[in-house]
Amino acid sequence: MSSWLDYTINGLIVGNVYALVAVGLALIFGVSRLINFAQGSIYLVGAYIGWVAVVQLHTPLPLTIIFVAVVAALVGLIIERFGLRPLQNSVRIAPLLATIGISFVLDQLVMLTFSPNPRALPSQLPDVRFEVGGGTIGPLDLLIAGVGISSALLLFVFLRYTKLGWAVRAASQDRDAAMQMGVDVNRVNQTVFGLAAALGGVSGLLVGMYYNQIDTAMSLQATLKGVVAEVVGGAGNVPGAVIGSMLLGLVESYGVAVFGTSYRNLFAFLLLIVVLVLRPNGLFASARQAPPEPLTGTFIAPSRPVRIPRWALVVAVALFAVLPLLPVSFYVLQTLINAWLLGMLALSLTLVAGTIGQVSLGHAALLAIGAYTSALLSLTLNVPVGLAIVAGGLMSAALGTILISPSFRLRGHYVSIATLAIGEIVSLVILNWESVTRGPIGISGIPPLSLFGYDLVDPRTVYWFAFAVMVVLALVQGRLLGSHLGRSFRAIRDDDIAARAYGLSLNRYKSLAFIFGGFAAGVSGGIAAHLYSYINHETFNTQQSILALTVVILGGLGNVVGAIVGAVALVGIPEMFRIAAEYRILIYGIVLLLLVRFRPQGLLGTI
């Protein structure tokens, strides 16, 4: 496979697969203005159901496809009915967080059922290839193209010629008007989620067959690729999503041809960022349309923060400070050190997601930047560790802010996508920039924590160090919130249009929030690097970003004390009950879902 024609065919086939995911996303966005982060999980479910059908039930291919479509559609219906419908009258952040939570729960369920190891998914088709022009094409390529084209035709007929299809189109054009005309919006939502899930599931099956391999990491990739294709085509635009998918498939395929496989995803995400910056409404939207996000309505749940008296905070800090002097086990200290590190990350995220309303899903990238900077400085330039950690914080602040700045003009769901993509870009750069980051080998032998020439190896001193750093960061952040900047950040979160009308520059304040938050996250990553002594591109991953988000929601958005309480709770409670590591992520996902549904303001309330 080397000719350009081959790369083109490959690009179009992969594009077809993306289209199945992206069309579903576009349908859902059209009627509910929601980017369904769980779409990739349904794709994952589709792939594994397909595996069950093919390998265990030995179903013939047509039956396999129908089976997968039906099961996936059921999953979609369940998500709509129990995950999203209860949130219909909720604040705008709620469905966004809910689909993120659902996605994590589904992925974990699949992982726990089937184990995270990759498995083969045979295609049941003869392994022959036909010569076409200068390239070759196989039966599976034809199958994928066939499924893609016939789904598109079926969808077209459904939308154009059936009553329900008309209702879907009406609802996506103007939901309120459609409701007044008697369109049953619940039914439309159900239809759309069912359809999207069926398409997504089949897509997962086909991809599994195409690469003859399935594994649980497929989910996030699929969501990202689908979203990229959908956004490139214009959110909510169904034909646009198809074209965006083909474009994405071709860009990736040609990119791989020129630069190699490890860069595949990089092109996808760069395409996304370029489109988001230059044409945030997609390639086909007329240039100056109002953004598709709703302009009014509260983003976060209104609440009154729980007031904790100052003396209680002082007592709590004092208790935790003297804890190592009491007869506590090494294990307890270790757990709390992890909680303090997570607490720093949560402080950062609660400022960015809570105070200024930019729900970042790529926050672990800030940890990675801080960790690599600090590790490399101390290893290669012999910079004292304490200084290196500060430098890591500063690098995270600067680089993180520069990387995220293209998304400053985006709102709501788009910010989450952009940050997710930037997080992926950072980890891909770390993986591929071998001369600096040592690539997949990672960095080992990172010097231990030390301060003014004294190594901190005793767990108690490490504990005090991490705790002290976190308390200082929390105090400074508290001071920031009490200033005119805190007020300005919160105003931008509550209504960025009104904020602009009163002279608040979004670029300026979002930058400041990311600079401040980037520093805290970078410091956390730096400390972690010296603590672990070994890091690689997977040390700081999306799971940590989601964990931090759950902590922040649990504590209350923007709430400094809440972030720390949340970190202690989410690190400590699973340890207390000795819950196995595999189940923790599942529990975090469930906690996130329950919070969004029943206590969106978190334990201590939004600030």
Place this chain on the structure above:
Amino acid sequence: MAETIAPLLSLRGLTRRFGGLTAVDGIDLDLAKGGLVSIIGPNGAGKTTLFNLVTGLDRPDAGEVRFEERDITGHSPERLAAQGIARTFQLGRVFGNLSVMDNVLIGAHTRLRAVKPAVPVIGPLLELGLALLRPASVKAEEERLREEVKVILARFGERLLPRIDQPAYSLSYANRRRVEIARALALKPRLLLLDEPTAGMNPSETAEMQALVAELKAEGLTILLIEHKLEMVMRLSDRVIVMDEGKKIAEGPGEQVRNDSKVIEAYLGHGLSGTAEQESAA
């Protein structure tokens, strides 16, 4: 009515299209310093879109906006706010989770000294430094503004002052509108744009609002007002502009416009919004 001195705000041929729809269609308007001009017209006439064009929240497809004789067409809302243009929103856009005090303080944002240095990178970092260190000058400024906010809130009698520390989402609809106006006043505006300030208010609240606008006018503030309640429009305006389907269909003193046949037709033809119909019938 010919203006003798150069107007504070002047619009020429202002046009904004949304797809096939021309929401604002070649509007000309002059507003003298200290004057009050009202814009009336049926729902969907393009009044709010016109406000968006003047305040920089939307950009015109054609035409020109001049403020104090300078061309400000297409300037960003941040810049226009810094030049003294303040507005309220038809649907009420308070910052829900901020207290009344903080909402109004945001109105004074452009006047903060920490915000002033517009130098890229250095300016924002300096602002961050000032916010964290809070030297005496910054503290004094904040104190002064807080006192100022209380004076502004006192204009609304006992409506807002007792609720000064409550989050805005907990206020009644009418009180949120008042907070918006207080926020606009905190900017010390040179031009104030009010988009239906009495929408959703009962007659006594409306009378209160009318008295306040009259007071602001008497203090010399230049005001552009969108309002459905004709009674109030007639009392307050130096001049009334009537819009329909994006176009200006009449302009002049209140009484003259009120009896204009085109205006009556426009209102009747579109099944005028309830309040205005009652008022004009009264």
